[in-house]
Amino acid sequence: MPFESSMKKETEKSGSRDRGEFFHRTGVIIPSEWDEGGRIVGVVFAGAEEEEFFIFPDDRGREALGMIREEVEIIGSVSDRPRIKTLRIQEIRRTGEGSSGDIARE
Numbered sequence: 001m002p003f004e005s006s007m008k009k010e011t012e013k014s015g016s017r018d019r020g021e022f023f024h025r026t027g028v029i030i031p032s033e034w035d036e037g038g039r040i041v042g043v044v045f046a047g048a049e050e051e052e053f054f055i056f057p058d059d060r061g062r063e064a065l066g067m068i069r070e071e072v073e074i075i076g077s078v079s080d081r082p083r084i085k086t087l088r089i090q091e092i093r094r095t096g097e098g099s100s101g102d103i104a105r106e
Contacts, residue, residue: 026071056088064089074089
């Protein structure tokens with residue numbers, strides 16, 4: 001099941017669209033889900049403390065698809081739903097070597 005579909009299903013099940021707890025961390029974007037053609041369709045944020053958060057697939061979340069294996073700084077909110085920690089990105093910025101440091105905002 002594609003990431004967007006699984007996240008939508010989880011959101012509908014919980015009946016919640018709350019913004020969750022404030023989130024501000026540095027980490028790496030890594031692939032978490034692929035389609036039948038092998039294209040990456042879902043990503044997670046892996047923080048320095050070995051924590052992982054599924055990135056919600058809205059416009060800002062889809063932007064993170066272009067930052068795979070890059071170090072980023074993220075500001076957003078986290079919802080701790082059953083079995084899944086979901087991160088909604090408000091701002092994302094590359095922080096690794098050679099990055100411009102540009103911030104993408106919601």
